[in-house]
Amino acid sequence: MAEKVSALPETENTSLSNIWDLRSWLARVEQLGELKHVSGAHWDLELGGISEINNRQRGPCLLFDDIVDYPSGYRVVTGTTGSPVRLAATLGFPSYPSSAELVEALRGKPQQWEALSVEFPPQYVEDGPVLENVIAGKEINLLDFPVPKWHEKDGGRYIGTGSVVVTKDLDSEWINLGAYRMMVHDKRTCALNMVAGKHGRQQIDRYFSAGKPFPVVVSLGHHPLLFLFAGLEVKYGLSEYNYVGGILGEPVQVIKGEVTGLPMPAASELVVEGWCQPGNFKMEGPLGEFHGYYSSSEKGAPVLEVERVYHRNNPILLGTPPARPPHDYSYSKAVMRSALLHEALEKAGVPGVVGCWADEVGGSRMLLVVSIKQGYQGHARQAGLVASQCHVGAYLGRYVIVVDDDIDPSDLQNVMWAVVTRSDPARDIEIITRAWGSRGDPQNVTFDQKVPYNTRAIIDACRAYEYLDVFPPVAEISPQFQEELKKKWKDLLGS
Ligand SMILES: Cc1cc2nc3c(=O)[nH]c(=O)nc-3n(C[C@H](O)[C@H](O)[C@H](O)COP(=O)(O)O)c2cc1C
Incomplete structure (x- = not known):
């Protein structure tokens, strides 16, 4: 029987700290009328196709359950941040019906968040929902989870689209979070695609140059705020954990991975942990890109050898399939x-x-x-x-x-x-x-x-x-006259 997300009480709760996991985010969005439950879609193309059409139509967030071939309760969510209301909910802002209001509300915020980030490094805790299930070694099968094949021309099944890849610098304590895509190769390995110049890529390059294996943990289902900033340009050397802590006004709770010691979100739905070995590259892709094309033809990407899987009961995978815009993110x-x-x-x-x-x-x-x-x-x-x-x-x-x-x-x-x-x-x-x-x-x-x-x-x-004073004037009525006319001719012109 599918677990149903319960709605929050009817209060206007914009405090992020009370809604800091994917499930309570879903409850909040459902309360705001922007969540739809979908039952019975197939992981092979249907889930991706439905999401693509829905995103292009600027539809609601979709929570897929009863996915063909998978147990009830093993879910995938898409379209998380595709409207002003959902994006505002993600940021912990009051609900804004329009982008203009949201953009205005964001003025000056990144600077404040960055300043606050120093006060909120992640907090290490011993236990959390992500430890409800721990799978090691030979027991691991990444395809035990409903990993979608999103589009017809994709080169494989992508477990990581809305992923948060957590890595560490070789010579410092800097923990980076990046949204990098991940294609499943087989039960225990997947590809990790990081473009040259991205922070995670700079880190892996340093490990590989030193001939060392690269430790990785990846969260595959989490509060969309973490995904939002993993996929944005936070400055070099600053951990997105701290940055998000600055937004929350409290530290993100993390648990040390058993194998690598890297911090994973304690409330994550699903985490994989392992190593990329120098010299171990394998063909990856293609997958559509953010601009709407299959531009990256198949190529070699570092292989992540997974040694642990951690997941909540009935985990929810956060999917953010790219496509011709407008798309998921x-x-x-x-x-x-x-x-x-x-x-x-x-x-x-x-x-x-x-x-x-x-x-x-x-x-x-x-x-x-x-x-x-x-x-x-x-x-x-x-x-x-x-x-x-x-x-x-x-x-x-x-x-x-x-x-x-x-x-x-x-x-x-x-x-x-x-x-x-x-x-x-x-x-x-x-x-x-x-x-x-x-x-x-x-x-x-x-x-x-x-x-x-x-x-x-x-x-x-x-x-x-130099010609501002002589440039021809714009041929339109003045804003004041426009307002007057709109008022006087309301029935004809609208308010
Ligand atoms: C859904 C999504 C998928 C992405 N996939 C990749 C990817 O596969 N490789 C990559 O280098 N960047 C990818 N990006 C862009 C990076 O996440 C983004 O540039 C981010 O700033 C990288 O983190 P960094 O600034 O710590 O390097 C993706 C972004 C999003 C939102």
Whole structure:
């Protein structure tokens, strides 16, 4: 009999510390009317296909149970952070019906969280729900869990999409958390895909250069907040455990893995632990990417040899299948990356930033829009160049568009109107070559390069600073007159 998630009492509880595991998060989201239960879907393509259609339709969070071939209660959840309400619930904010309100609520928050993170290192505890079941050695079978084959062209079954991969630096105590995908090879091994330059990849490279095995624990079901920040650009050397502790206002509780000693979330649904051995690589993929293509053709990835599996009774796997956007996590990444970009620009000393938007059409990475109140000559180029190269914008970007402050950066119709009317292609497009790209770039597949650099265009779609006073006025009625007319002609024009 499937375990049903009970709803929280009818109180407005926005305190994250009371809802710090996936099950209570689900209860909260159900209370908010954004959870649907799905029974009887097949792990082979149905679960992925249903999720893809649902995500594209901006549907609710889906909790799959009674999955074909698996016991009732062994569940998979998708679409966790795909709406302003669910993302706000994840962050512990009050419920916001619109992205604009959520983006506004996020102003200044990343800086506060980072400052608070020093006060909240993870807290080691002896016991927790994840220890309800411990499986060792030969007893392990990763396919005892309902690991989906998400899409028809996938190279295998992916246990890790919404995964949190926990690793440690070789020469320091820095614990990194990254969302890196993981494909099951067989009962006890899976692939761990980490792109060159990512923090986890930098760590594994150091171990392998020293000829040492790389210890890994991976949480595969957890409060979506942990996944959200594992998949975002938190600064080098700062543990996402601390960062999330800063958001929670209390430490994340962790348990030392029996084999590696690495900290796993005490309330995790499912954790695998083991080692990657130097020289042990195996073909992995393909899997669709965040931008909507199968760009990474099959290639060798480090093999994780699993020595322990820990899981709660009736575990829930957190799935975040990528696809042509909008997909499972494009909305949450758009909002969060926009907030991080805004802050990065301010930290870098770029004044007058009015808004930022990492639009979902670019998988929330490849198209960044910055709106500024121009203060001096060169201001727009400064904003665009910094956006393209700061940590949050550096990896696999393509276009940065800088617009004036009368343009809402999240409104692509207006952004493109500014591009076609305020920029001159010969004068206003800066090109940066040999930037941080990856094999995951569809362009790289097409125009194969030995080393996957990529190229960026910064489009300065602001009115030229020296001609601000002579640039033709916009042909539209004034905002005040618009309001007057809307009031007077409410039935015709709406409020
Ligand atoms: C669902 C999801 C899957 C991802 N898969 C990968 C992956 O397979 N390899 C990778 O290098 N980055 C992947 N990323 C991006 C990284 O998680 C992201 O760049 C993050 O900042 C990496 O952590 P780090 O900053 O500690 O390196 C994925 C992100 C998400 C949200």
